[in-house]
Amino acid sequence: MTRVEFDKHLRELKNELLEMGSMVEKAIARAVDALKRRDTEMARQIVEDDVKINKKRFDIEEKCVELIATQQPLARDLRQLISILHMTVDLERMGDHAEGIARINIRMGDEPLLKPLIDIPRMAQLGIDMTHRALQAFIDLSVEGARAVSASDDEVDALYDQVYRELLVYMIQDPRTIQRATYLLWIAHDLERIADRATNIAERVVFTVTGKMDEVGVSKY
Amino acid sequence: MSMTTDTVGISRKSLAGARAQFQARKLTDHVATVFLSACAVLCVAVLLLILGYVVYRGAGYINWQFLTALPKPVGEAGGGVGNALVGSAVIVTIAVLMAVPLGVGAAIFLNEFPSGVLGRGIRFLADILTGVPSIVVGLVAYGLVVAPMRHFSAISGAVAYAFIMVPIVLITAQEALRLVPSTLREASLALGVPRWRTIMQVVIPVSSRALLTGIILAIARALGETAPMLFTAFGNPYWNFDLTKPMATLPLVIYRYATGPYNDWHEQAWAASFVLVVVVLLSSILTRSVLRNKFDA
Amino acid sequence: MIETRNKLPSRGGDANPPPTADKESPPSAAGDANVPSRDISVTIRGVHAYYGRFRAIKNVSLDVEARKVTALIGPSGCGKSTLLRCLNRMHEEVPGARMEGSIRLYGQDLYERNVDPVLVRRRIGMVFQKPNPFPTMSVFDNVAAGIKLNRFWFSRAELGDTVERALTHAALWDDVKDKLQQPGTALSGGQQQRLCIARALALEPEIILMDEPCSALDPIATLKIEDLMRNLIEDYTIVIVTHNMQQAARVSDMTAFLMMDEDRAGFLVEHGETKQIFTNPKEKRTEDYITGRFG
Numbered sequence: 001m002t003r004v005e006f007d008k009h010l011r012e013l014k015n016e017l018l019e020m021g022s023m024v025e026k027a028i029a030r031a032v033d034a035l036k037r038r039d040t041e042m043a044r045q046i047v048e049d050d051v052k053i054n055k056k057r058f059d060i061e062e063k064c065v066e067l068i069a070t071q072q073p074l075a076r077d078l079r080q081l082i083s084i085l086h087m088t089v090d091l092e093r094m095g096d097h098a099e100g101i102a103r104i105n106i107r108m109g110d111e112p113l114l115k116p117l118i119d120i121p122r123m124a125q126l127g128i129d130m131t132h133r134a135l136q137a138f139i140d141l142s143v144e145g146a147r148a149v150s151a152s153d154d155e156v157d158a159l160y161d162q163v164y165r166e167l168l169v170y171m172i173q174d175p176r177t178i179q180r181a182t183y184l185l186w187i188a189h190d191l192e193r194i195a196d197r198a199t200n201i202a203e204r205v206v207f208t209v210t211g212k213m214d215e216v217g218v219s220k221y
Numbered sequence: 222m223s224m225t226t227d228t229v230g231i232s233r234k235s236l237a238g239a240r241a242q243f244q245a246r247k248l249t250d251h252v253a254t255v256f257l258s259a260c261a262v263l264c265v266a267v268l269l270l271i272l273g274y275v276v277y278r279g280a281g282y283i284n285w286q287f288l289t290a291l292p293k294p295v296g297e298a299g300g301g302v303g304n305a306l307v308g309s310a311v312i313v314t315i316a317v318l319m320a321v322p323l324g325v326g327a328a329i330f331l332n333e334f335p336s337g338v339l340g341r342g343i344r345f346l347a348d349i350l351t352g353v354p355s356i357v358v359g360l361v362a363y364g365l366v367v368a369p370m371r372h373f374s375a376i377s378g379a380v381a382y383a384f385i386m387v388p389i390v391l392i393t394a395q396e397a398l399r400l401v402p403s404t405l406r407e408a409s410l411a412l413g414v415p416r417w418r419t420i421m422q423v424v425i426p427v428s429s430r431a432l433l434t435g436i437i438l439a440i441a442r443a444l445g446e447t448a449p450m451l452f453t454a455f456g457n458p459y460w461n462f463d464l465t466k467p468m469a470t471l472p473l474v475i476y477r478y479a480t481g482p483y484n485d486w487h488e489q490a491w492a493a494s495f496v497l498v499v500v501v502l503l504s505s506i507l508t509r510s511v512l513r514n515k516f517d518a
Numbered sequence: 519m520i521e522t523r524n525k526l527p528s529r530g531g532d533a534n535p536p537p538t539a540d541k542e543s544p545p546s547a548a549g550d551a552n553v554p555s556r557d558i559s560v561t562i563r564g565v566h567a568y569y570g571r572f573r574a575i576k577n578v579s580l581d582v583e584a585r586k587v588t589a590l591i592g593p594s595g596c597g598k599s600t601l602l603r604c605l606n607r608m609h610e611e612v613p614g615a616r617m618e619g620s621i622r623l624y625g626q627d628l629y630e631r632n633v634d635p636v637l638v639r640r641r642i643g644m645v646f647q648k649p650n651p652f653p654t655m656s657v658f659d660n661v662a663a664g665i666k667l668n669r670f671w672f673s674r675a676e677l678g679d680t681v682e683r684a685l686t687h688a689a690l691w692d693d694v695k696d697k698l699q700q701p702g703t704a705l706s707g708g709q710q711q712r713l714c715i716a717r718a719l720a721l722e723p724e725i726i727l728m729d730e731p732c733s734a735l736d737p738i739a740t741l742k743i744e745d746l747m748r749n750l751i752e753d754y755t756i757v758i759v760t761h762n763m764q765q766a767a768r769v770s771d772m773t774a775f776l777m778m779d780e781d782r783a784g785f786l787v788e789h790g791e792t793k794q795i796f797t798n799p800k801e802k803r804t805e806d807y808i809t810g811r812f813g
Contacts, residue, residue: 211798413640
């Protein structure tokens with residue numbers, strides 16, 4: 001069996017990608033959890049940990065470039081590496097969004113939440129789930145898996161719509177809630193972007209398998 | 222002396238053992254070199270001996286008169302081998318004109334149309350022919366040319382020489398042509414050069430040196446054969462440029478004078494031998510340098 | 519009957535326009551970049567090539583587009599060189615070799631009964647794997663060999679112009695303009711190969727065939743010749759056989775991938791644009807070969 005060396009390196013890279021995905025999923029989950037419990041200590045921890053996610057991205061990128069230069073991959077091998085390069089960017093941005101949520105948490109300080117969180121944790125869970133499934137679709141090189149992820153994006157968008165309208169009502173009824181409402185709006189926006197990024201990852205999976213760049217689904221926002 | 226069995230100790234021991242073997246090998250190497258050099262020296266010595274002896278015995282008698290004059294009648298001293306020189310040259314030239322096109326042509330045919338059986342057969346025959354005793358060749362030429370013509374002639378001598386030369390030319394020419402890399406032939410064909418032109422203008426020029434060597438070899442071989450001349454050219458004490466008549470040749474002169482009763486004749490035989498050797502040497506050097514490929518490294 | 523060509527055919531409306539049967543449907547309204555008109559120079563249909571009883575190539579059909587580089591790739595022994603040599607009728611120089619099928623140059627059947635292979639080879643030139651300049655000739659004579667060896671008379675001036683033009687096209691003129699009388703073998707390996715290219719160009723062929731032209735050269739010489747190929751495309755069509763995948767990817771516009779079957783006969787697996795073959799080939803066998811996961 002030829003190209004043992006290349007296959008080994010590719011497997012290692014994919015493992016690192018999954019590791020990074022896992023780091024990001026954790027960051028999202030913890031950020032929203034810290035938000036619910038108003039835990040600013042954890043939020044600070046999340047902000048610190050984002051550095052690790054960024055470093056992971058650069059590590060993976062470097063290894064990809066090295067592999068391309070030394071192994072001259074072609075066809076599907078090449079597409080996989082290019083996709084990994086792009087996915088690390090998407091994951092890193094997701095990490096930044098999770099960090100953004102944590103920062104808002106810190107900024108809110110001791111203020112109580114405007115309303116109990118229902119839709120926001122739901123959006124977060126969907127985002128985490130989508131990320132996980134998209135990465136799995138990459139490992140499995142499954143186009144159906146990838147397309148299913150983009151279907152979930154519609155759900156997230158719908159939730160975002162809902163949150164937006166709800167908060168709008170609050171703000172109109174009582175202008176004193178505007179500040180706290182906008183905090184929550186930003187958080188919802190972060191989560192919506194996270195879901196979009198997961199969709200990007202899914203699109204990369206389709207590209208890897210079919211060689212075609214295609215939009216898997218159009219975001220409404 | 223360390224009694225340890227660590228790796229250093231082991232390797233030290235095996236190196237020491239190897240050294241003895243190494244010395245033995247060096248000694249054998251030296252002995253072999255000396256022996257082989259001695260062989261080479263001996264070979265050269267033999268060649269030099271022949272040349273040297275001929276020079277020693279024959280050079281003294283050489284003068285312009287000897288080279289250009291006719292032989293004197295029996296019993297008289299003096300005279301020369303002028304007519305024999307000319308005669309040898311004429312006969313060899315005619316033989317070359319007959320044998321070379323034939324031999325080279327056949328070699329080209331064999332090379333361009335390789336058919337295993339025919340090629341091997343012809344080559345086999347040629348090898349045999351090179352071994353046929355020259356006296357037999359002379360007799361054949363006698364039967365084929367002299368008898369119908371009813372007298373000896375230069376032509377029959379040339380024919381005899383040609384018989385001797387053709388197989389040599391064929392074999393060496395075939396080898397020379399075979400040595401031309403097929404890539405050159407392909408390059409020429411790929412330029413849209415027809416086959417016959419490829420052969421004439423690419424293959425032959427590239428192998429010209431080797432071909433020439435073959436021709437010189439054949440000439441040298443033929444020049445030295447005396448036996449065929451006995452039945453064909455027969456010899457002639459006078460100047461003769463008529464090809465249908467007998468003609469004098471150097472080997473015949475050497476034979477007749479060396480076996481004759483007169484000392485003067487013996488001296489002339491040595492001188493004639495010297496001339497013969499010099500002629501062969503000169504022709505070899507001359508032809509090679511004249512036609513030397515101007516792009517030789 | 520193929521006539522000898524001494525001039526480059528003019529590129530627009532030339533004397534031998536490609537037969538319309540070989541063209542794809544004419545380009546639609548301007549702006550439709552997906553259906554470019556294809557100018558086909560060589561059409562290969564149903565070619566089988568034999569060495570005696572052994573079939574080396576089985577039923578290959580493909581179109582060689584004009585003024586592009588087409589690369590033939592595939593594992594050793596799959597018949598790439600054999601196919602190449604069928605194009606300029608060098609295949610039949612091997613005793614016992616023959617070809618079935620049709621090969622047409624701008625519509626003209628190259629294997630028709632009354633077609634002289636010698637004339638075919640003047641329109642389709644060839645460069646070999648190991649540079650093979652004639653050792654007994656100078657640089658000048660080497661380049662002029664195609665002309666000198668074919669005619670009994672020629673004018674010095676005409677020869678001089680031809681040689682200069684050919685050497686310039688081969689990116690060698692500056693290197694050798696002061697060394698024209700030196701032996702052809704006095705040049706470096708890369709220069710010798712460009713000399714062989716110039717020798718082929720001197721006859722102004724329409725197609726240039728290259729059989730692994732860089733495999734005996736160092737990397738720098740290789741890259742120079744690859745650059746040269748991209749320049750030659752303006753006037754010539756090039757078909758190159760290469761073992762080097764990266765070279766095929768760098769240098770060619772179209773790629774054809776051949777493979778051997780169980781009887782060791784070569785056949786065409788896939789033929790398409792180089793950029794597509796190397797990023798997203800249609801056939802799995804092609805993908806396996808170019809990613810090195812063959813067998």
